[in-house]
Amino acid sequence: MEGSPHRVSDVMSRAAVAVGRRAQFKDMVERMEQWQVSALPVLEGDGRVIGLVSEADLLPKEEFRGTDPDRLTRQRRLSDLAKAGAVTAEELMSTPAVTVHADATLAEAARIMALRHVKRLPVVNAEGVLEGVVSRGDLLKVFLRSDNALADEIRRDIVDVLFPAPVEPVHITVTDGVATLTGRVKDAARIPLATRLIHGVEGVVGVDCRLTATGET
Structure with missing residues (x-):
């Protein structure tokens, strides 16, 4: 995973567990348990994703077991009640x-998960054919990047570009994902930009920018 921003293709699982539209309830529960996943893409014969079965879709069968919901519950939970009686x-x-x-950024994938309240996303090509699955845990893999790799990227792609001839050498240290910059540079206006760009480096947890410019005390 070189450079930022990283893409879904960098972290996704390509060995995706999926089912067909006729898959039975118990089979889906067993697959989720076996593969430790919280959702299963549902595929057409050509591998095109047509839906998703999640743990939330399966739980109504247990929630409404042996109950006789009142009228208000039936009105509010019509979809869940239908799923309680479903078997495929x-x-x-x-x-x-x-x-x-696959070419979406990790930030884009994270926004989709947050907005749609899902834990896993099927990764599809332009035709909607399944290529893999990306989970919340996969998106966090960028925080496993080494401090040295982060420091190298910050130096190469940001500091050396914005401050090619600093007044004093710019020192970069990264500890537990937190980047600290010290030194003196010529252009004060570029310091906030550098801070913003460093925050955008995949895997950076925080930024402590102590750069000063010529004339600052």
């Missing part, structure tokens, strides 16, 4: 599936 992926799946493309 086609009956249970949420459709259309919330998906993402």
Whole structure:
């Protein structure tokens, strides 16, 4: 994973567990347990994603077991009550599936997950064919980058570009993902830009920019 921003293709799992529309309830529960996943893409014969079955889609069967919901509950939870009586992926799946493309940035994928309240996204190509799955945990992999790798990227792509001839050498240290910069530069206006760009480096946890410019005390 060189350079920022990273893409979904850098972190996604390509060995995706999926089911067909006729998959049975128990089979889906068993697959989720076996593969430790919280959702299963539902595919057409050509591998195109047509929906998604999540743990939330399966839980109504247990929630409403042996109950007789009142009228208000039936009105408010009509969809969940229908899923409580469902037995196949086609009956249970949420459709259309919330998906993402492999070339999306990790920030874009994170926004989709947050807005749509999902933990996993099927990764599809332009035709909607499944290429893999990306999870919340996958998006956090960038924070496993080494401090040295982060410092090298900050030096190469930001500091050397914005401050090619500093008044004093710019020192960069990264500890536990927090980048600290010290030194003196000529252009004070570029210091806030440098801070903003460093915050955008995938894997950086925080920035402590102590750069000063010529004339500053």
